[in-house]
Amino acid sequence: MSKNGKYKTAPLKCWARVKELRKKYYEDYAKAHDRNGLRWAGGAWSFSAIPSGLGEDVWSLTSEPYAASIAFNKEFSLRCLEATEKAGYARDLCAYMRNYWGSIILNEYAFGGTFPKPDFIWQDHICCSHAKWYQVVCDLEGVIPHFSMDVAAGPYNEIAPHKIDYLVNQMHDGIEWLEKTTGRTYNDELLIEAVKNEFRSTSTWAEICTYNKHVPAPLEEKTMYSLYVLGTLDKHSREVADFYEELRDEVKDRVDQGIAAIPNERCRLMSDTQPPWGFLSIFRYMEEFGAISVGSLYTYGLIGIWEDKPDGSWGPRTTPMEQGIEIKDRDQALRLYADWTLSKPEWQHFYSPHLKTEMMARIAKEWHLNGILLHYNRGCEGLSVGIAENRLGLIEAGFPVMAFEGNMGDEREFDEARVRVRFDTFMETLGIKKDGKS
Amino acid sequence: MSQASLDRETFEVFRNWRINRAQYAKEWKHRTGGKVMGYFCTYVPEELIYAAGILPVRILGSHEVQDVTEPHIFAMFCPFCRDCLAQGLKGKYDYLDGITIAQSCLHIRQAFTSWQKHIPIDYSYYLPMPHHVQSPRATPFLTKELELFKGSLEKWLGKTIDDQAIDNAIDVYNRNRQFMWKVFELRKGDTPPLTGEEAMELVLSSQMVDKQDHNAALEGLLTRLSKREKTRPAGTRLMILGSEDDDIEFVRMVESCNSTFVIDDHCTGTRYFWNNVESDGDRLGRIADRYVTRVPCPSKDWPNRTRVDHVLKLAKDYGVQGAIVMQQKFCDPHELDNPALIKALNGAGIKTLFLEFDVTVPIGQFKVRVEAFLEILQEDDLF
Numbered sequence: 162m163s164k165n166g167k168y169k170t171a172p173l174k175c176w177a178r179v180k181e182l183r184k185k186y187y188e189d190y191a192k193a194h195d196r197n198g199l200r201w202a203g204g205a206w207s208f209s210a211i212p213s214g215l216g217e218d219v220w221s222l223t224s225e226p227y228a229a230s231i232a233f234n235k236e237f238s239l240r241c242l243e244a245t246e247k248a249g250y251a252r253d254l255c256a257y258m259r260n261y262w263g264s265i266i267l268n269e270y271a272f273g274g275t276f277p278k279p280d281f282i283w284q285d286h287i288c289c290s291h292a293k294w295y296q297v298v299c300d301l302e303g304v305i306p307h308f309s310m311d312v313a314a315g316p317y318n319e320i321a322p323h324k325i326d327y328l329v330n331q332m333h334d335g336i337e338w339l340e341k342t343t344g345r346t347y348n349d350e351l352l353i354e355a356v357k358n359e360f361r362s363t364s365t366w367a368e369i370c371t372y373n374k375h376v377p378a379p380l381e382e383k384t385m386y387s388l389y390v391l392g393t394l395d396k397h398s399r400e401v402a403d404f405y406e407e408l409r410d411e412v413k414d415r416v417d418q419g420i421a422a423i424p425n426e427r428c429r430l431m432s433d434t435q436p437p438w439g440f441l442s443i444f445r446y447m448e449e450f451g452a453i454s455v456g457s458l459y460t461y462g463l464i465g466i467w468e469d470k471p472d473g474s475w476g477p478r479t480t481p482m483e484q485g486i487e488i489k490d491r492d493q494a495l496r497l498y499a500d501w502t503l504s505k506p507e508w509q510h511f512y513s514p515h516l517k518t519e520m521m522a523r524i525a526k527e528w529h530l531n532g533i534l535l536h537y538n539r540g541c542e543g544l545s546v547g548i549a550e551n552r553l554g555l556i557e558a559g560f561p562v563m564a565f566e567g568n569m570g571d572e573r574e575f576d577e578a579r580v581r582v583r584f585d586t587f588m589e590t591l592g593i594k595k596d597g598k599s
Numbered sequence: 600m601s602q603a604s605l606d607r608e609t610f611e612v613f614r615n616w617r618i619n620r621a622q623y624a625k626e627w628k629h630r631t632g633g634k635v636m637g638y639f640c641t642y643v644p645e646e647l648i649y650a651a652g653i654l655p656v657r658i659l660g661s662h663e664v665q666d667v668t669e670p671h672i673f674a675m676f677c678p679f680c681r682d683c684l685a686q687g688l689k690g691k692y693d694y695l696d697g698i699t700i701a702q703s704c705l706h707i708r709q710a711f712t713s714w715q716k717h718i719p720i721d722y723s724y725y726l727p728m729p730h731h732v733q734s735p736r737a738t739p740f741l742t743k744e745l746e747l748f749k750g751s752l753e754k755w756l757g758k759t760i761d762d763q764a765i766d767n768a769i770d771v772y773n774r775n776r777q778f779m780w781k782v783f784e785l786r787k788g789d790t791p792p793l794t795g796e797e798a799m800e801l802v803l804s805s806q807m808v809d810k811q812d813h814n815a816a817l818e819g820l821l822t823r824l825s826k827r828e829k830t831r832p833a834g835t836r837l838m839i840l841g842s843e844d845d846d847i848e849f850v851r852m853v854e855s856c857n858s859t860f861v862i863d864d865h866c867t868g869t870r871y872f873w874n875n876v877e878s879d880g881d882r883l884g885r886i887a888d889r890y891v892t893r894v895p896c897p898s899k900d901w902p903n904r905t906r907v908d909h910v911l912k913l914a915k916d917y918g919v920q921g922a923i924v925m926q927q928k929f930c931d932p933h934e935l936d937n938p939a940l941i942k943a944l945n946g947a948g949i950k951t952l953f954l955e956f957d958v959t960v961p962i963g964q965f966k967v968r969v970e971a972f973l974e975i976l977q978e979d980d981l982f
Contacts (some may be wrong), residue, residue, distance in 0.1 A: 190896060249941075251926075251934040253675065286730050289704050292901035293935040300939055307902040310730030313702060314740070323743040327729070330736045511705070511724060538674045546705045549673050550713055558939050 168377045168421030171529040176406055179388055182404060186394045187221075187227075187272040193220045194277075202279035202298070204291055204302040205464075206505075208310065208498065210355035210397035211332060212283050213338060214347045222279065224294065226393045228257035231264060231271050232438035232570035240267060242571055250297070254568030255290045256365065256540030258297075259446030265301050281342050282307040283335070288512050301506035306342040308335050316512040317330040317504045328499035329492070334489070349491045355397040356494045357476060360466075360501060362396050367465035367477035372412045374456045376530050377421035379412050382432060382454035383444035384422065392464035427451035428593050431524060432534045433551070434459055435569035440577050443584070449595045450588045455528055458521055459544065462506025475523055507544070514547025518554030525560050532561040532591055534584075563587040607822050610797050617847075618805040620656065627654050634696035639683065639711050641727045641806075641866045642701035642754045644688050644886050645746060646876065649810065650768035651752045651760045657806035658692060659711070659845055662958050665689070671713040677706040677929045677964065680844050682958040684710040687718045697722030697755070701792050701890070702730070704898045704932050708802065722755045724748060731759070732827030732891045732899045741887035744943040745864055749883070775810045776872040778817035782824065786861045787917050795860025796850045802868050803845055821958065833859040835976050838919040839947075840864035840910060841937070847964075849960045853969050857977075859877055862917040864910050865925075871892045895932050898932035906936060907943045921976045923969070926955045948975060 165477050193200045198218030203209070205223040212219050219585025232238045247253055248266055250259065268275050282305055284291040292309035299305050307480035310331045340347050367390060372379055380388075388408060391401045414420075425448070432454050437443075444454060461467070468478040481488065481497050488494050510517030525533060535552055538545045565583055568574035588594070616623055624635050637658040645655040655864050660682025667688045668681040669800040686692055698720055700711040708725075713721045726748055729737040753759055772799050782801060785792050801820075805813045834857035839850070844868045850860060863869055877887050900906050916924065926933055928962075941951045952972040954965060 249938040251937075254930050254931060254934055286901070289706075289898050289931045290935065292730075293897070293932065296901050296938075297935060309731070309902050311729050311734070311737075313727060313730055315725075315727040321743075321747075323740060324727075327740040331731065334734065334736070343670060366928055419797055429690055511716075512708075512727075514709075515712065515716060537673050537675075542675065542705055545673055545675065546710060549669075549671050550709075550716065553670060 164371060168424050168426060170424050170599055171415070171420050172423065174411055175404070178404060178407070178458065182391055182400060183264075183394065187222075190220045190222045190278045190305035191270060191272065197361070200277060200279045201281050201283045202295070203283040204294075205287060206287070206395035207225075207285045208285055208332065208502065209283075209395070210352060210359050210498065211335060212339060213355035213397055214336065214349060214352035215343055215345045217351070219539070221395070221466065222277070223394055224261050226390050227258050227264075227271065228260040228570055229435070229438050231260040232256065232572075234271065235439045235572050237269070237271065238439065238572065240572065242573075248301075249268065255294070255542065256517075256568050257292045258290055260570050261294070262297060263450065265298065265475050278302055279305060281305060281339070282309070283339075284309040284310045286310065287313045287508060288546075290543065303560060311509065312333060312503070312508070314503065314576065316509050316516060318516075320427055320500070320503060324503070325496060327500050328503070329495045332495045332499065333492075345433060349494070352491060353397075353488050353494045355475075355499045357482060357488065358399050358402040358507075359397040359498070361499075362392055362402040362405050363464050363466040364477040364480050365402065365409050366392050367461065367467050369405065369409050369412050370456055370461040371476055374417050376429070376529060377419070377423075377426040378429065378453055378455040379422060380414035380455075381422035381444065382460055383441055385456060385460045386436070386441070388413060389460050389464060396464055418534050423448050423451070423453050425451040425596060426453050428453070428532070428588070428591060429528065429530045430454045430534055431528065431530055431534050432457045432459070432536060433521070433548070434538040435541055437567045437575040438569055440567075441574045443577065443580060446581055447584065450593050451596060452588065452593065454534065455530070456524075457505060458524060460516065461466060461524070462501070462520070465506070466501060466504060467506055468504070474524045474527055510547055511543070513553065517547060517559070518551050521555060522558045522560065525555070525558075530560070532563065532587065535564040536563060537564055537566045537568075538569050539566065539574050540570045557567045561587070561591060601978065608822065609827065610793075610800055613804040614806045617800060620807040621694060624654060627809060635694055636683045636697045636699055636722075637692055637695040638698070639700040639707050640703040641871050642703050642890055643699055643726065644701070644745060644748075644890055645888050646765065646768040646772050647749055647760070647883075648699070650764040651756055652764070653697070654964055655862055656695075658686065658698070658718065659803075659806075660958050661686060661691070662846065662848075662960070664959060668713075671717070672709045675929055676709060677842070677927050678958040679927050679930075680710045683707065684713050685711070687714045695720065697724070698724060699724040701726045701728035703896055704930075705727065706930065709969060722975055724751055728890065729745055730899050732895060733903060733905075734899070737891045738859065738884065738888045741891055742881075742884045745883040745887055754900065762882060769876045769882070769886070772813050775877045776875055778814060779872045780803070780819065781821055782817065783862070785824060790831070790833055791861055792827045793858055793955040794831070795837070795863070796847055796852050796854055796978070797843070798860070798863070799847055799850055799867065803870055806871065807865075832857075833861070835859075835973050836861045836918050836920045838862050838864070838910075838914055838917065838922040838930075839868075839925060840922060840940070841925035842930040842933045843844045843867060844925045844956075846956070846960050848944065848962060850963065851955070852962050852966055856966070856973055858951075858973055861912050861919060864894070864906070864913060866896060869913070870896070896932060897936040900936070904939055907940060910940060911943060911947055912942065912946065913943045919949055921972065922951045923951055923972075924951050925951045926953065928955055928957050932958070948980070
């Protein structure tokens with residue numbers, strides 16, 4: 162920790178590009194039918210490279226980031242949440258899901274116009290809500306062809322051929338279903354290209370995150386949310402894979418030049434689970450203490466794919482292309498894709514919170530952290546599962562932990578003032594005062 | 600002996616098993632020298648455990664307020680999973696030699712993982728039960744997982760689980776299901792010879808005792824039920840469905856209001872025993888297929904919501920006039936199904952009462968609502 166140190170800062174050069182890509186993503190989906198293209202909806206974790214084999218005019222709307230965009234707009238979000246509750250759905254269900262359903266019920270697209278109904282649903286399932294989310298979408302919008310895959314084959318440290326087979330066989334079934342549903346002939350070349358793009362983007366994102374091990378950190382988490390989101394939208398696209406390489410080069414350059422995310426970094430933290438999207442200002446409040454969240458298992462491992470490096474550190478997983486593997490056919494592409502994705506860090510805690518605690522403790526150590534903020538997130542049971550055990554485990558491992566309750570997508574369940582007070586107290590326990598206070 | 604005494608005695612053995620589950624398990628261990636395995640979800644393939652000479656017992660809560668799980672499970676998860684863990688933390692299941700879970704909802708698995716971490720236990724096993732049970736890929740996957748589970752049990756016990764033991768376990772479990780079916784068939788009659796409370800006692804006790812003991816008791820029960828005087832009018836015929844629910848007191852209260860639960864869709868009811876292990880094919884494959892094709896928990900019922908047709912069929916077959924939908928607080932899988940189920944039931948002319956419950960049921964408040972609901976249904980009968 163650099164006491165009262167001042168670092169030089171600079172805005173990200175690629176900031177405008179990331180905003181442009183995100184805007185284009187939502188527009189492409191909405192306008193797909195104008196181009197005689199196809200629209201599909203599914204989760205950010207779905208095997209999005211697979212529908213790419215249907216053609217280059219296929220656009221998606223991934224549910225969680227779309228719902229997070231709604232949550233950021235508190236007025237619209239509240240209307241969505243209330244519409245969902247009025248339709249009879251429980252208030253304690255996933256907040257993303259409720260925002261998304263509300264957008265359908267109100268028939269309002271968060272980016273303008275009416276809600277664009279998908280041509281088919283392509284989803285995966287690991288938490289209780291994933292496939293069920295779209296079952297309700299079908300209840301609300303009328304019948305939409307729906308294919309969901311089960312990915313809960315067990316933790317990656319127990320990977321076995323039959324687990325890969327389970328996923329790959331469902332993928333093959335899914336491709337057959339896609340052909341039947343859309344009437345299109347599937348193109349394996351497009352699949353292979355998309356899978357390779359995804360290997361590249363998810364590994365590169367992990368590499369970008371490793372640069373935050375540097376003190377001062379070149380990125381802070383609030384900014385990272387705007388960057389990682391591309392991987393939740395279109396991780397299989399060439400544009401996103403190329404963008405992440407561009408970003409990686411810029412972040413590396415920031416490290417080389419000593420450019421920091423905040424000028425007064427003196428306390429390094431990480432968060433956990435999604436933030437309360439309507440209240441990202443809390444990250445700016447933290448900066449008043451010289452405190453920076455350098456990321457989280459969430460921002461690193463939601464889309465980033467990682468591996469143990471020979472020196473014992475955590476780093477980007479080596480892609481099949483880097484290993485010299487030539488992908489020749491559909492089955493090989495799907496096998497590599499299944500194995501790759503099953504190693505996703507944010508899937509491991511579904512089987513045991515203790516696996517997550519180990520990963521978090523590892524981040525805390527390798528990223529030189531002073532403390533950990535745990536968002537007990539009422540809006541997401543999937544990422545909050547086991548969080549109380551994470552708290553116990555991290556404390557046992559010797560890390561200061563601050564827990565706070567909130568909701569990523571329901572502003573009615575986040576008390577900003579109280580969280581700020583709690584943060585003040587946490588800073589006090591770490592012996593850190595606000596800038597200008599002696 | 601009075602009819603009331605006879606009635607009590609008819610179900611006393613089952614009731615005692617449920618209430619004195621710990622004593623039963625300890626005596627069973629003493630009697631057989633076997634081990635006892637606690638399980639957290641009815642997707643656990645008990646046949647395999649039983650074939651290993653182990654007594655599988657379901658871990659359930661106590662319906663008592665507790666203050667020991669707050670550090671372990673975030674309060675947004677269902678009270679049931681916290682109540683289950685509380686039993687372990689308070690030493691109520693100190694007779695268990697092992698614990699296991701078959702992957703189902705996120706809530707209950709936290710009771711399992713916290714138990715693993717904080718309660719000393721000789722053996723634990725997480726079985727990745729597939730979610731996509733509507734896929735043809737689920738049974739082959741589960742079959743392989745059962746092979747691994749079998750191997751793990753064999754390693755723990757230091758003995759082989761042979762084919763004969765598996766065949767015997769399948770037979771014992773299938774017989775239990777058949778007996779339960781026969782008893783439940785009787786509930787279709789105009790004057791069911793058993794109440795919903797008694798039916799719940801049967802299912803709950805079957806999750807806690809050696810199925811051979813349970814089979815013997817059920818066989819005797821069937822004989823007694825055929826002779827039982829049908830003096831208790833059914834009143835309004837109800838169905839109960841929803842989240843995990845072993846709240847005998849609630850069921851008793853409802854049935855004290857001139858009504859009878861004639862059928863259910865609960866994992867503490869029909870979902871537990873509705874499907875058999877079939878007789879053709881390899882042993883583990885058959886067991887796997889049974890758990891894949893059983894009446895599903897909503898967490899596994901996708902992309903099609905097959906439960907709707909199943910529930911409507913049950914309602915029709917059992918002459919149901921009204922349904923009480925029990926929603927365990929925070930139970931997401933059921934929250935995701937209930938609006939569609941309620942709509943379907945109402946569409947079929949079956950009125951519903953939705954109640955959200957905790958591990959402690961507010962009997963007084965619920966009674967007012969139940970009485971109002973029954974009044975509405977009884978008015979329907981008049982007009």
